[in-house]
Amino acid sequence: MPTNPNITDNKLEKALPLSENNYLKSIKGFFEEVTLLTKFTIRFFKEVVKPPYEFNELTKQSYLIGYKSFPLVAITGFIMGLVLTIQSRPTLAQFGAESWLPAMVAVSIIREIGPVITALIFAGKVGSGIGAELASMKVTEQIDAMEVSGINPFKYLVVTRVLSATLMLPVLVIVADVISLYGAYIGVNLKGDVNFHLFFVKVFEKLTFMDVFPALIKTFFFGFIIALISCYKGYNSNKGTVGVGQSANAAVVYASLMIFIIDMIAVQITSLFIK
């Protein structure tokens, strides 16, 4: 590969200033961030049990976070089921196992694809929204205004959003799973002829409690971590209008990463109980 003779090792070092000092700064920054997020989480658990409770705001946020996300989740769920079925059919056909298609797609959707894809969509829509909203409230002093009015902004803004997301994501995942299975039914019938009743008999023949239950439980954790990280990023935004974009972006990136980490842990725990 031809190299540019003008770029010497020295110049490259200056262009990419990854000195030991910078590594130390990054590591220190990482641990500072983890400490602050831990304090934020502890504050959430303290505030969530302490009255007064913000039921009206909780209902409003559940409507905005849950109900308003329904169309997006429904469309992606349907496409997810349809595409997975179409893509899986040729491989199963090679082994003469086309009759396994409904069961295989159902287990994939319920156990893994439904919760993870829905959580990622949720992080993109709701996480970025919360991050940007709280950051802009911070920048325009609306959070300070709440505080000087004698109202606890953490309880009003953070607790309600985190609780709503924790409760709404599992509902959305159930909706996405059901619509996704319907998409799979359409996918099966594109090149075959399986009636609605037979399709779902085949699906529920193979699905067990241990497929559904752990998958549903992990969605509570997904919802919690998405909203918590988004609130943390928005609530602590401090770089003016630039910070609003950065908070929204960071909320989605870190929440998405945490979804995969929680999923990995959940799979490990589940595998202890399923032989």
Next chain:
Amino acid sequence: METTVAEITHLKKSFGSNDVLKDISFKIDQGENLAILGKSGSGKSVLIKCLVGLIEPDEGKVILLGEDISELDNEGLNLLRKKIGFLFQSAALYDSMTVGENLAFPLRDLKSKPKEEIDTLVMEALENVGLADAIHKMPAELSGGMRKRVGLARTLILKPEIILYDEPTTGLDPITSREISQLIVDIQKKYNTASIIITHDIECVRITANRMIIIKDGESVAEGTYEELSKSKDEWVNSFFK
């Protein structure tokens, strides 16, 4: 007899190596308007945020309505804050709420009050600032002057004993600035509130202040009435009046 409602003694605040407030002390009596004048970056906004506990001072005492804010817990501070109004530079209206909801928001803890009574209080506060017809508007539909007026109405709704104004006329045209300044005076006369007005607008000081303090680099350099300080021989103090 005049009652002191706020007493600030030897207030100091630094951010890293930057000493923003070096040594600020002053008192304010019931029904008095005190203007704190200084150039941008002189520590005015930090000072006003220290007064309500939004920023914790490094040294010094802030006694508001007889209570030392450094000795209050969160609940005590919240109770005290309900007796203190704060008008932010940007008005800080809640974007997701209508003007009426913005005004009713600080009253939400008063669950004993029936909705009709809250509606009456909201309307009364809006009438005080001449914006009764804006009750159903969203903050984004309001001009800069209207936002300041709504912010002031929201501040007034809890009938505060002290009002803190952070740059009340910044970003407004001269006519609207005068209207807001006059409104501050009207509120002082109507409710006998004490006010601390942080500003760099000398015209606002002339209209509103009974007394003024000029701060430079986090230190108080002159104190007196508008008339007294306008005749100051100090070149720096005099520069505000040119």
